[in-house]
Amino acid sequence: MDDPDELAPAVRSILSGARERASAARGADGDISVSPRDLSAAFERADAEDRVPLIAEVKPTSPTTEGSREDDPVALAEGMVAGGAAALSVLTEPGHFGGSVDTLERVRDAVDVPVLRKDFVVDEAQLDAVESDVVLLIARFVGDDLPTLLEAARDRGFQVLVEVHDREELERALDAGATTIGVNNRDLAELVVDLGTFESVAPHVPDEVTLIAESGIGSPADVRRMRAAGADALLVGSAIMDGDVAANTRELVRTEAGGDEATADGDDAAAADGDDAAAADDDATETTETPT
Numbered sequence: 256m257d258d259p260d261e262l263a264p265a266v267r268s269i270l271s272g273a274r275e276r277a278s279a280a281r282g283a284d285g286d287i288s289v290s291p292r293d294l295s296a297a298f299e300r301a302d303a304e305d306r307v308p309l310i311a312e313v314k315p316t317s318p319t320t321e322g323s324r325e326d327d328p329v330a331l332a333e334g335m336v337a338g339g340a341a342a343l344s345v346l347t348e349p350g351h352f353g354g355s356v357d358t359l360e361r362v363r364d365a366v367d368v369p370v371l372r373k374d375f376v377v378d379e380a381q382l383d384a385v386e387s388d389v390v391l392l393i394a395r396f397v398g399d400d401l402p403t404l405l406e407a408a409r410d411r412g413f414q415v416l417v418e419v420h421d422r423e424e425l426e427r428a429l430d431a432g433a434t435t436i437g438v439n440n441r442d443l444a445e446l447v448v449d450l451g452t453f454e455s456v457a458p459h460v461p462d463e464v465t466l467i468a469e470s471g472i473g474s475p476a477d478v479r480r481m482r483a484a485g486a487d488a489l490l491v492g493s494a495i496m497d498g499d500v501a502a503n504t505r506e507l508v509r510t511e512a513g514g515d516e517a518t519a520d521g522d523d524a525a526a527a528d529g530d531d532a533a534a535a536d537d538d539a540t541e542t543t544e545t546p547t
């Protein structure tokens with residue numbers, strides 16, 4: 256891993272919590288074995304149905320969010336699927352994102368789309384905490400252990416999303432044999448998002464890799480921008496969690512759909528409507544927006 260001083264304090268705290276959970280998990284019962292729902296097939300199905308392939312994230316809170324969303328995560332997840340999400344991401348990090356393995360289990364039981372476990376896995380023992388269809392490995396955090404952890408996850412049946420932030424991490428992900436790669440637009444030092452990050456890394460990703468744009472995607476215009484830069488799919492949390500999750504998801508997945516309601520102008524009008532709906536919803540729930 257790079258110099259930890261280059262990480263935001265919240266990220267250092269997330270990592271130290273992950274290491275504590277890893278050490279508590281070591282020595283527990285045997286390896287988990289997963290029969291995963293196929294993520295690529297879910298993306299292909301979405302494409303075939305004129306839905307932008309989108310992973311909607313159940314993200315109750317985060318270091319860049321004020322307040323937290325207290326609604327039942329299962330109801331939120333079902334709303335995202337109703338809105339057209341091809342897959343879901345569920346935080347299981349408890350200390351900074353309000354996640355839990357119990358939430359992931361409940362969500363996965365309730366929906367039939369693939370579910371990504373969003374956590375900060377730094378040790379093989381963490382892989383056995385809960386079944387999911389996909390696990391996340393963040394290249395920056397696992398360093399030289401990436402090939403070993405990738406293999407350990409695949410041995411258990413997981414599909415693996417390897418997350419990178421720059422070209423050096425991309426090369427390491429490719430060398431390790433990653434076939435699904437996410438480029439995260441949120442930098443880990445300041446936690447600010449810049450969609451230009453994806454645009455700078457994407458041209459160097461081989462065509463055969465499934466490429467996902469992560470973080471900071473909040474509007475149909477952002478969706479179009481990431482798709483134009485080569486995203487096969489998108490991962491969206493905050494913008495969907497802020498307000499009516501089904502409507503927010505629908506607005507983003509319909510960005511490329513044909514017909515009157517989904518022209519570029521139509522989408523932007525819908526976005527404005529969605530903002531109004533979200534604002535109304537915010538009055539009723541304790542949800543606040545992310546600054547980034």
Ligand SMILES: O=C(O)c1ccccc1NCC(=O)[C@H](O)[C@H](O)COP(=O)(O)O
Nearest residue numbers: 317318319469470471472491492493494
């Ligand atoms: O979201 C955060 O505040 C955050 C802070 C520190 C480390 C990671 C963080 N987010 C993890 C993610 O990857 C996002 O939850 C995910 O990509 C969705 O991002 P967004 O659509 O911007 O909520």
